[in-house]
Amino acid sequence: MTLYYEDIEKGAALPELVKGPTSHIQFVRYSGASGDFNPIHTVPEMAKAVGLDSVIAHGMLIMAFAGQLVTDWAGPGNVRRLKVRFSGMTLPGEKLTCRGEVTEKDDSGEEPLAIGKLTVKGDDDSLKLKGEFTVAVKKRA
Amino acid sequence: MGVDPKYIGTKFPPFSFTVERGKVREFALAIGDDNPAYFSDDPALPPTFPITFAFWSDANLIDKLASMGVQIWNVLHAEQEYIHIKPIKVNDTITGQATIADIYTKEGRSAGTMDFIAVAVEYTNQNGDLILKENMLLIAR
Numbered sequence: 001m002t003l004y005y006e007d008i009e010k011g012a013a014l015p016e017l018v019k020g021p022t023s024h025i026q027f028v029r030y031s032g033a034s035g036d037f038n039p040i041h042t043v044p045e046m047a048k049a050v051g052l053d054s055v056i057a058h059g060m061l062i063m064a065f066a067g068q069l070v071t072d073w074a075g076p077g078n079v080r081r082l083k084v085r086f087s088g089m090t091l092p093g094e095k096l097t098c099r100g101e102v103t104e105k106d107d108s109g110e111e112p113l114a115i116g117k118l119t120v121k122g123d124d125d126s127l128k129l130k131g132e133f134t135v136a137v138k139k140r141a
Numbered sequence: 142m143g144v145d146p147k148y149i150g151t152k153f154p155p156f157s158f159t160v161e162r163g164k165v166r167e168f169a170l171a172i173g174d175d176n177p178a179y180f181s182d183d184p185a186l187p188p189t190f191p192i193t194f195a196f197w198s199d200a201n202l203i204d205k206l207a208s209m210g211v212q213i214w215n216v217l218h219a220e221q222e223y224i225h226i227k228p229i230k231v232n233d234t235i236t237g238q239a240t241i242a243d244i245y246t247k248e249g250r251s252a253g254t255m256d257f258i259a260v261a262v263e264y265t266n267q268n269g270d271l272i273l274k275e276n277m278l279l280i281a282r
Contacts, residue, residue, distance in 0.1 A: 040214055070188070
């Protein structure tokens with residue numbers, strides 16, 4: 001379903017996205033995919049040595065979930081800006097809920113844009129990250 | 142510990158990465174996003190896919206940070222931003238140029254001070270077009 005600029009309302013929520021539960025295996029897999037082999041994501045002994053209870057997710061994996069929230073709604077390839085501020089660590093086994101909201105529309109530039117904010121939260125409603133997004137959207141012909 | 146502000150403005154040597162279809166597929170599987178757009182013959186890229194550019198090239202950003210006295214397992218990722226300017230396709234060769242944009246210290250909420258390191262990266266494609274900007278904020282504990 002194509003998303004049209006005219007149909008987007010300020011304040012409208014993006015369809016919620018639930019991800020996970022995360023797993024140690026997913027962190028290993030994301031290490032390989034991203035190339036970020038920081039051992040606090042993959043080696044339990046190393047995580048404990050720096051004072052963590054277990055391995056933790058890459059912040060960038062959680063940002064990827066935020067990216068999916070936006071691309072599920074606006075389509076891959078339409079994201080013009082994605083910015084997040086990381087808040088809490090994510091452990092293996094956590095289920096995460098991604099939510100977003102349109103805060104602004106702008107058709108003054110080269111392409112019509114929808115601008116919004118998003119959050120990713122854990123089971124206990126703990127904040128993992130919050131962020132901002134800008135996507136390009138088509139206008140009806 | 143204290144990261145020396147003399148590194149502000151430091152430009153690292155450019156690094157290059159050619160986007161491969163298998164890498165896009167691997168990345169989509171790792172983040173658990175089954176959007177068919179990532180699995181086609183001419184796939185779109187997930188918005189956070191560019192994390193692979195630095196980690197899978199010869200950027201060696203981790204070694205560069207270490208040379209500034211920052212050990213990766215003591216680094217927290219505070220903020221991440223991607224500004225997508227032009228589409229990136231499979232087989233594109235992307236060149237990144239990273240700069241230390243800022244270094245500053247803040248009092249931590251509990252014990253001691255925290256050093257903030259802002260890294261800005263500009264990416265061009267094989268045609269010399271600016272396609273992506275990345276801003277990263279790291280905290281050295």
